[in-house]
Amino acid sequence: MKPPSKLLSRSVKPSLDRIDLMILDALRDHGRITYQALSERVGLSARPCLERVRRLEQKGVIRGYTALIEPSALGHDIIALAGISMRDPSTGTRQRLERALTANPAVIELQVVNGEYDYIARIVAPTLAAYEALTEAYLADPGFGIGRIHTTFVLKTLKDFEGFPVPDRQD
Numbered sequence: 001m002k003p004p005s006k007l008l009s010r011s012v013k014p015s016l017d018r019i020d021l022m023i024l025d026a027l028r029d030h031g032r033i034t035y036q037a038l039s040e041r042v043g044l045s046a047r048p049c050l051e052r053v054r055r056l057e058q059k060g061v062i063r064g065y066t067a068l069i070e071p072s073a074l075g076h077d078i079i080a081l082a083g084i085s086m087r088d089p090s091t092g093t094r095q096r097l098e099r100a101l102t103a104n105p106a107v108i109e110l111q112v113v114n115g116e117y118d119y120i121a122r123i124v125a126p127t128l129a130a131y132e133a134l135t136e137a138y139l140a141d142p143g144f145g146i147g148r149i150h151t152t153f154v155l156k157t158l159k160d161f162e163g164f165p166v167p168d169r170q171d
Contacts, residue, residue: 004024005088009163013163014059014061014100015142015155016061019042019043019044019052020061020164021051021167021168022041022042022043022058023038023042023052023053023056024039024056024061024062026038026042026164027053027062028071028162028164028166029064029163030079030121031066031067033081035049035050035053036150041081041152049082057152068160068162071124074150076100076125076127077125077126077127078124078125078127078130078131078153079122079124079153079154080121080122080123080124080125080131080151080152081122081123081148081152081153081154081155082119082120082121082122082123082135082149082150082151082152083116083119083150083151083152084097084117084118084119084120084148084149085116085117085146085147085148085149085150086118086146086147087145087147089118089145089147090145093143093144093145094118094144094145095129095143096143096144097119097138097144097146098110100144101119101121101138103165104134106123106125106134106144107121107122107123108122108123109121109122110122113134117150117160123135131151135149135151
């Protein structure tokens with residue numbers, strides 16, 4: 001996925017009108033929709049519709065486009081949710097760990113959280129042994145400052161993440 005040209009701050013919410021929301025809803029559900037079909041769906045001519053999409057991309061509202069791929073088709077038979085607790089929460093240690101986790105292709109999602117854990121990571125692996133080797137490597141390196149990793153394995157996915165919900169807004 002291509003990074004947005006301008007990252008949105010969580011505190012700055014762009015003004016989105018009814019048509020913007022319709023565009024976002026259509027693109028979330030049908031990312032390969034043509035601009036012509038999109039413009040018909042939202043009730044605009046093609047050119048203004050394209051301009052709105054580009055504006056949403058430039059503002060960072062649309063962060064990119066991607067295909068949703070079945071994990072097992074790529075050999076990712078293990079999906080784990082890992083709660084990571086820091087032993088050493090110093091800034092340098094956290095930065096080192098965050099760089100290592102975000103650079104690791106097996107870590108497909110990483111959140112900084114509050115509560116019992118400092119991070120929640122979604123990690124994929126071909127086998128339990130591969131997952132264990134990955135987590136043991138992070139635990140064994142004192143430079144990462146990890147106190148413990150609590151793992152919950154996904155047994156069955158009932159609903160995949162397929163995008164954030166777009167609210168209905170009637171202007």
